[in-house]
Amino acid sequence: MTTNGNGNGNGNGGNGNGGNGKRSLPQAGSDPVANLPAIEGFPASEKVYVERDGLRVPVRRIHLDGGEPPFDVYDTSGPQGIDPHHGLPKLRKPWIDARLAAEPGGSRGNRSQMHYARRGIVTPEMQFVAIRENVTGEFVRDEIARGRAILPANINHPETEPMIIGRNFLVKINANIGNSAVTSTIGEEVDKLRWAVKWGADTVMDLSTGKLIHETREWIVRNSPVPIGTVPIYQCLEKAGGDPEKLSIEMFLDTLIEQAEQGVDYFTIHAGVRLAYIPYTANRLTGIVSRGGSIMAKWCLAHHKENFLYTEFERICEVMKQYDVAFSLGDGLRPGSTADANDRAQLAELETLGELTEIAWKHDVQTMIEGPGHVGMHKIKENVELQLKICKEAPFYTLGPLVTDIAPGYDHITSAIGAAMIGWFGTAMLCYVTPKEHLGLPDRDDVKAGVIAYKIAAHAADLAKGHPGAQDRDNALSKARFEFRWQDQFHLSLDPDTAKDFHDETLPAPAAKGAHFCSMCGPKFCSMKITEEVREMAKAQAAQAIDVEAGLAAKAAEFREGGQKIYAGGDDPH
Numbered sequence: 001m002t003t004n005g006n007g008n009g010n011g012n013g014g015n016g017n018g019g020n021g022k023r024s025l026p027q028a029g030s031d032p033v034a035n036l037p038a039i040e041g042f043p044a045s046e047k048v049y050v051e052r053d054g055l056r057v058p059v060r061r062i063h064l065d066g067g068e069p070p071f072d073v074y075d076t077s078g079p080q081g082i083d084p085h086h087g088l089p090k091l092r093k094p095w096i097d098a099r100l101a102a103e104p105g106g107s108r109g110n111r112s113q114m115h116y117a118r119r120g121i122v123t124p125e126m127q128f129v130a131i132r133e134n135v136t137g138e139f140v141r142d143e144i145a146r147g148r149a150i151l152p153a154n155i156n157h158p159e160t161e162p163m164i165i166g167r168n169f170l171v172k173i174n175a176n177i178g179n180s181a182v183t184s185t186i187g188e189e190v191d192k193l194r195w196a197v198k199w200g201a202d203t204v205m206d207l208s209t210g211k212l213i214h215e216t217r218e219w220i221v222r223n224s225p226v227p228i229g230t231v232p233i234y235q236c237l238e239k240a241g242g243d244p245e246k247l248s249i250e251m252f253l254d255t256l257i258e259q260a261e262q263g264v265d266y267f268t269i270h271a272g273v274r275l276a277y278i279p280y281t282a283n284r285l286t287g288i289v290s291r292g293g294s295i296m297a298k299w300c301l302a303h304h305k306e307n308f309l310y311t312e313f314e315r316i317c318e319v320m321k322q323y324d325v326a327f328s329l330g331d332g333l334r335p336g337s338t339a340d341a342n343d344r345a346q347l348a349e350l351e352t353l354g355e356l357t358e359i360a361w362k363h364d365v366q367t368m369i370e371g372p373g374h375v376g377m378h379k380i381k382e383n384v385e386l387q388l389k390i391c392k393e394a395p396f397y398t399l400g401p402l403v404t405d406i407a408p409g410y411d412h413i414t415s416a417i418g419a420a421m422i423g424w425f426g427t428a429m430l431c432y433v434t435p436k437e438h439l440g441l442p443d444r445d446d447v448k449a450g451v452i453a454y455k456i457a458a459h460a461a462d463l464a465k466g467h468p469g470a471q472d473r474d475n476a477l478s479k480a481r482f483e484f485r486w487q488d489q490f491h492l493s494l495d496p497d498t499a500k501d502f503h504d505e506t507l508p509a510p511a512a513k514g515a516h517f518c519s520m521c522g523p524k525f526c527s528m529k530i531t532e533e534v535r536e537m538a539k540a541q542a543a544q545a546i547d548v549e550a551g552l553a554a555k556a557a558e559f560r561e562g563g564q565k566i567y568a569g570g571d572d573p574h
């Protein structure tokens with residue numbers, strides 16, 4: 001059953017507080033979100049809700065012409081028309097409250113979805129995901145219990161619409177946002193968040209390293225319908241005055257708790273950058289390119305000690321499970337150039353990530369594994385095979401990979417090629433790369449370009465994997481294209497605005513929306529129009545053939561009824 005949406009995803013009104021009901025959005029001297037641009041909806045679309053099992057799961061319904069039935073697509077955009085000062089409605093709050101109320105008095109239990117899954121419980125979050133992915137709740141529970149999927153859902157981020165990351169589900173994409181010390185404001189980052197989820201980002205990472213890290217994150221979390229990831233070592237480094245040598249596990253745990261209290265759903269933690277692996281990077285073409293990896297490498301070398309994120313990993317697990325923050329075990333030694341792909345440093349770190357995955361699972365902490373980076377096409381498959389084996393099928397989450405290093409300005413393309421391949425081979429989530437990669441902080445346009453490039457890669461992977469239903473949208477769009485239903489072709493596309501604008505550049509007149517050609521080949525050379533004519537001719541000829549056959553049959557019957565005489569009215573002259 002579905003119902004129409006009014007832009008408000010559920011009946012729980014937002015009051016701007018976090019999951020514990022105590023916080024409100026920080027109000028800076030001037031309003032940081034005063035002039036956010038409105039986020040337009042998609043044309044010919046409406047948000048509707050699939051209602052089942054007491055849940056309301058959003059989909060975007062695209063209305064089509066020509067008597068075609070409407071087409072529903074997965075929707076990440078979240079409730080619309082909400083004042084960002086209030087934050088989104090708290091869809092999950094009643095579910096979280098009920099679980100917390102069931103804990104023995106005064107205890108802080110393990111609140112992870114993996115913990116519930118391993119006890120045979122299908123949570124409302126799992127059921128929500130099951131409806132979203134068209135599978136059973138039991139299947140979702142089983143995939144989470146065995147560690148093959150994660151459902152990032154911090155108890156202090158009740159605004160999320162549950163989603164799942166695992167290779168037996170739709171391939172997901174992440175968009176990175178966040179300010180730097182050089183540029184951007186809270187308002188711009190909230191705008192990028194809303195813009196990214198409109199175009200289909202399944203999760204968003206706030207990688208802010210500039211001013212107001214805490215405040216920026218609060219605005220982002222409270223306004224995000226998708227899980228939020230961070231790299232806590234960035235904020236920790238700010239607390240250490242920018243000096244990696246001053247970092248400590250206490251400072252790190254404090255930062256984790258601060259961010260977990262705010263509602264961050266997954267943390268990238270570079271616990272696999274071990275002291276012994278750092279020399280392996282000495283002869284690399286591009287050394288250590290991960291920010292977190294380089295920070296931890298500097299700490300290890302300065303103190304000549306093992307990485308405290310590795311040695312104190314179980315203390316970190318204790319924090320993660322109380323809030324249900326998932327690990328995204330960082331690949332701090334990922335290759336930063338195709339020359340360094342699959343080298344000793346990268347693979348040594350992967351072995352450690354496998355070891356840490358088992359420790360995390362011992363605590364029922366949901367875990368995914370980050371992957372490269374820059375990898376030639378011929379080396380991509382090996383990455384997935386090794387990761388699945390070493391990390392026991394924990395979801396793989398890769399940055400691209402970029403399949404060549406020679407196209408700065410176009411790295412959303414170089415990386416989407418690798419992303420499509422690695423998704424096909426089994427990567428569960430693809431971290432987008434924007435055209436600004438290696439060049440500058442992405443702006444709004446870059447965010448859109450990156451998200452669309454990665455929606456293409458993820459969907460191409462779903463198609464190649466034979467994911468049930470993935471082909472349907474392609475078929476609907478191809479049918480619209482072949483039938484010259486131009487509006488439907490636009491509306492079914494990932495970016496209807498651009499498709500329509502390109503068409504209208506040369507044929508803007510309304511009548512052109514019914515034309516059986518476009519300006520690419522023109523009316524006389526439109527192969528689809530010619531095919532249409534060929535089919536009409538074939539149909540006419542077939543009809544003619546049927547007429548001839550029917551005529552012959554009638555004549556034969558007449559002949560038989562007439563006594564089978566060869567010459568009418570007389571005998572055979574011979």
Ligand code: SF4
Nearest residue numbers: 518520521526527528
């Ligand atoms: S003119 Fe060419 S590009 Fe345009 S619809 Fe026809 S076949 Fe396609």
